[in-house]
Ligand SMILES: Cc1cc2nc3c(=O)[nH]c(=O)nc-3n(C[C@H](O)[C@H](O)[C@H](O)COP(=O)(O)OP(=O)(O)OC[C@H]3O[C@@H](n4cnc5c(N)ncnc54)[C@H](O)[C@@H]3O)c2cc1C
């Protein structure tokens with residue numbers, strides 16, 4: 001049993017909880033995730049380690065309330081317990097000093113890109129952040145990303161804050177600047193986490209420029225130990241398991257259409273039980 005010690009509403013239906021899980025906090029690395037089971041009747045859902053404090057033995061999880069389990073999680077309060085937390089899972093993001101890294105997060109994916117941006121910065125890279133949301137009210141962690149990144153660009157789909165458009169528009173602006181300039185160069189790496197259409201669009205753009213791009217995939221995961229096969233994806237024509245082979249993969253090799261289809265596999269069942277938690 002793991003105690004929730006703090007809860008914060010970051011935006012409409014996006015919540016951060018701080019949970020006491022000393023063993024996970026001790027080993028956590030950027031890019032990893034946990035699987036939680038709320039109570040004895042609960043299902044397993046994966047959530048990224050958004051932050052951790054080794055000394056206090058706590059981890060932060062940031063989740064969007066999209067269905068049965070995340071809605072139920074959103075109703076827990078400080079003092080309540082989560083029955084099981086398994087982790088840290090997945091390979092940590094490969095972080096090296098390589099030069100300039102553009103870290104892109106969309107929606108709740110901003111929570112997931114934040115620790116990765118911090119790790120690239122701590123490794124001595126120049127980090128440019130691009131974060132995007134549907135509107136100003138849904139934008140999270142702007143302050144933390146500003147503290148971490150050398151430069152930060154923000155987009156909103158509806159133009160209610162900063163640049164109107166998608167993260168790919170801000171990325172293209174940066175590429176256009178490089179194209180016209182004699183003293184700036186293209187980034188050495190682009191790292192991206194967000195909804196599948198966003199990761200796909202970023203990947204298509206960077207492929208045209210030959211820029212290495214890593215995406216953190218979010219297939220449906222059940223056991224998260226490589227045994228059930230529910231998280232299988234196709235990368236470079238080969239079947240991989242998101243949970244044990246990823247979640248990070250070379251974006252230019254990912255079959256995003258298949259991933260999108262597989263994420264909708266249980267849509268009818270999910271819609272049926274939404275709101276019943
Ligand atoms: C490695 C990884 C890290 C993730 N990190 C975060 C995070 O930090 N914050 C966050 O808000 N979300 C994260 N997700 C997505 C999160 O797991 C789903 O939103 C959650 O499982 C939805 O469950 P639900 O019962 O509330 O909704 P449901 O109505 O059951 O599902 C809504 C949608 O969520 C996805 N989903 C459902 N079940 C799973 C599952 N077992 N595994 C993966 N996706 C599922 C499907 O696309 C589905 O259509 C992550 C997913 C993965 C694979």
Ligand code: FES
Nearest residue numbers: 222224228229243
């Ligand atoms: S979640 Fe079961 S194999 Fe990856």
